[in-house]
Amino acid sequence: MAFLQLRNVEKFFGSNRAIKGVDLTIEKGEFIVFVGPSGCGKSTLLRLIAGLETIDSGSLYLDGRDITDLPSSKRDLAMVFQSYALYPHMSVADNMSFALRLAKADPKVIEEKVQHAAKILNLVPYLSRTPRELSGGQRQRVAIGRAIVRSPKVFLFDEPLSNLDAALRGQTRVEIAKLHRDLGATTIYVTHDQVEAMTLADRVVVLRDGLIEQVGTPLELYDKPANQFVAQFIGTPQMNVVPIADLPQLQAAVKGVPSGGFVGLRPENISVKPAGVGQVQGTVELVEALGAETLIYVNAGTKTPLVARQSTRPSVRVGEPVGIEIDAAAAHLFDAQGRVARAAAAAAH
Amino acid sequence: MSRTIESPTAVPQTATARRKQAFDWVGAVRAVAAWVVTLLIIFPILFLAMTAFKTELQAIEVPTHWFFTPTLDNFREVQERSDYLLYAKNSLITSIGSTLLGLAIAAPAAYSMAFFRSKRTRDILMWMLSTKMMPAVGALVPVYALAQRSGLLDTTTGLIIIFTLSNLPIMVWMLYSYFKDIPNEILEAARMDGAGVWGEFRYVLLPLGMGGLASTGLLCLVLAWNEAFWALNLTAANAGTLAALIASYSSPEGLFWAKLSAASLLAIAPIVVFGWFSQKQLVQGMTFGAVK
Numbered sequence: 001m002a003f004l005q006l007r008n009v010e011k012f013f014g015s016n017r018a019i020k021g022v023d024l025t026i027e028k029g030e031f032i033v034f035v036g037p038s039g040c041g042k043s044t045l046l047r048l049i050a051g052l053e054t055i056d057s058g059s060l061y062l063d064g065r066d067i068t069d070l071p072s073s074k075r076d077l078a079m080v081f082q083s084y085a086l087y088p089h090m091s092v093a094d095n096m097s098f099a100l101r102l103a104k105a106d107p108k109v110i111e112e113k114v115q116h117a118a119k120i121l122n123l124v125p126y127l128s129r130t131p132r133e134l135s136g137g138q139r140q141r142v143a144i145g146r147a148i149v150r151s152p153k154v155f156l157f158d159e160p161l162s163n164l165d166a167a168l169r170g171q172t173r174v175e176i177a178k179l180h181r182d183l184g185a186t187t188i189y190v191t192h193d194q195v196e197a198m199t200l201a202d203r204v205v206v207l208r209d210g211l212i213e214q215v216g217t218p219l220e221l222y223d224k225p226a227n228q229f230v231a232q233f234i235g236t237p238q239m240n241v242v243p244i245a246d247l248p249q250l251q252a253a254v255k256g257v258p259s260g261g262f263v264g265l266r267p268e269n270i271s272v273k274p275a276g277v278g279q280v281q282g283t284v285e286l287v288e289a290l291g292a293e294t295l296i297y298v299n300a301g302t303k304t305p306l307v308a309r310q311s312t313r314p315s316v317r318v319g320e321p322v323g324i325e326i327d328a329a330a331a332h333l334f335d336a337q338g339r340v341a342r343a344a345a346a347a348a349h
Numbered sequence: 350m351s352r353t354i355e356s357p358t359a360v361p362q363t364a365t366a367r368r369k370q371a372f373d374w375v376g377a378v379r380a381v382a383a384w385v386v387t388l389l390i391i392f393p394i395l396f397l398a399m400t401a402f403k404t405e406l407q408a409i410e411v412p413t414h415w416f417f418t419p420t421l422d423n424f425r426e427v428q429e430r431s432d433y434l435l436y437a438k439n440s441l442i443t444s445i446g447s448t449l450l451g452l453a454i455a456a457p458a459a460y461s462m463a464f465f466r467s468k469r470t471r472d473i474l475m476w477m478l479s480t481k482m483m484p485a486v487g488a489l490v491p492v493y494a495l496a497q498r499s500g501l502l503d504t505t506t507g508l509i510i511i512f513t514l515s516n517l518p519i520m521v522w523m524l525y526s527y528f529k530d531i532p533n534e535i536l537e538a539a540r541m542d543g544a545g546v547w548g549e550f551r552y553v554l555l556p557l558g559m560g561g562l563a564s565t566g567l568l569c570l571v572l573a574w575n576e577a578f579w580a581l582n583l584t585a586a587n588a589g590t591l592a593a594l595i596a597s598y599s600s601p602e603g604l605f606w607a608k609l610s611a612a613s614l615l616a617i618a619p620i621v622v623f624g625w626f627s628q629k630q631l632v633q634g635m636t637f638g639a640v641k
Binding site for chain 1: 543
């Protein structure tokens with residue numbers, strides 16, 4: 001049975017329709033990630049679930065109960081904010097126990113739960129400090145601890161890693177994934193970083209302009225994007241999407257492209273060959289050698305260069321003429337409106 | 350002058366040493382200037398304090414005598430002729446009462462304006478401030494009539510209400526600028542943690558906004574204590590504050606400088622002492638939360 005359910009949820013800011021009728025069902029224990037470009041409404045949707053914004057139409061059910069109009073304080077949800085939003089005048093222990101103290105829980109139980117959470121998050125030595133005396137990563141862990149201590153029905157994360165440096169972000173991401181595995185708590189996580197989305201999520205919800213573009217497991221989104229937007233949003237470097245008119249020589253290899261449509265090719269489905277070999281010819285514009293892999297940007301007369309990813313060290317130089325071989329079976333076809341015309345026949349990597 | 354003047358050319362000096370000496374001169378000039386300004390500002394108060402300990406005859410003597418035998422006669426007379434303690438009590442009741450009532454109204458108002466902004470919030474704040482742009486005397490007749498009809502004339506309750514109302518715009522503005530600096534997400538976190546409006550206010554906003562509440566309260570206490578216009582016009586024998594007491598010494602019988610000074614000194618002494626002890630908070634309040 002659905003644990004958390006959004007039914008045709010809408011939100012207006014003035015005359016701006018920020019959320020345009022969202023339907024979504026989340027199962028108990030799932031890790032759901034909302035992802036999308038800035039302004040797509042992902043944070044707004046999370047705040048609607050949290051009760052920090054009012055739902056203008058539609059309804060919201062949690063564990064069989066209609067919570068559409070319930071205030072945040074009564075929803076039994078915990079949220080980790082982007083800025084952490086710790087109480088600056090309270091110690092770490094008081095920050096973590098605040099909700100339980102408000103609920104007048106037994107002091108012994110509170111102590112136990114705070115100690116337990118502090119142990120999980122390596123915060124035991126810092127319990128009597130104030131947030132000001134902690135580093136960014138530690139504050140982040142306190143914010144997570146504050147959520148854990150309450151054992152809420154759903155954890156909400158609003159871009160929790162965006163204030164951390166790259167190294168710490170990667171590390172915390174792993175910790176959050178482990179935490180979810182250990183606690184098995186239902187989690188909704190908002191991010192604009194598709195790598196976070198892919199690595200953490202059981203299911204990813206891709207949003208654009210207040211609408212859900214696609215919901216699916218990370219690999220479903222990668223292999224079978226519902227449209228050009230999702231195809232290009234998921235995966236780095238992004239999928240090459242070329243108007244068929246720019247590369248008519250592909251018509252022969254990739255059959256069934258609608259007129260005025262687009263061909264989508266993941267960088268790993270394009271290989272760089274010596275000049276004269278392959279379906280398309282061009283010149284090398286840029287070579288990015290990343291060590292384990294190499295990205296080769298080839299100018300083939302299209303508006304943006306075609307990006308090829310190969311796992312071998314670069315053998316070509318900038319300006320060199322090369323041929324391009326395309327794995328036609330892995331091509332995604334889109335119609336003129338960017339809707340998927342044919343998903344890749346095989347997820348050949 | 351017997352002191353020898355050192356000319357810079359006479360004593361050989363390195364460039365750095367000379368620069369160092371020049372810097373000291375600037376410092377000295379600054380210090381002297383600061384003292385001069387301070388003395389100018391404080392002179393009337395010092396003169397007042399001095400006159401309060403003179404006899405009436407000494408008080409009107411020109412040129413002024415700077416050295417004399419101090420007397421406490423004026424203070425004795427002030428207490429005998431008019432009941433100083435009654436006036437002091439009224440001042441205390443009205444200033445503390447209006448400050449507490451003002452905070453009780455201004456804090457929720459500032460809270461809603463700082464955290465639940467609407468398109469009109471700015472306009473409402475400006476409108477509140479605009480009420481302070483009109484001279485108080487412009488509202489004298491209606492306020493007097495209202496006070497009379499409602500039986501609040503010459504009562505401390507009446508003064509508390511009018512002091513509160515006249516200080517309210519400033520209190521809301523000050524608290525608003527303090528609350529505005531508290532991140533909204535902290536209050537939202539409290540809401541998520543299960544705090545209702547009262548819990549949010551009591552456990553998060555109040556402790557975080559304590560500095561702002563304290564300096565706002567202190568400033569309003571001082572303003573209410575020193576308020577003279579309404580205190581003079583709306584009170585007589587019963588609810589007069591110390592401001593009214595001072596004024597009564599410049600009455601028809603003629604000016605008695607020494608007694609007037611003694612009464613004034615008695616009136617301002619408590620608030621000056623109070624201000625001295627709370628100057629840190631007051632300065633913070635007057636810079637409107639800019640200094641944290």
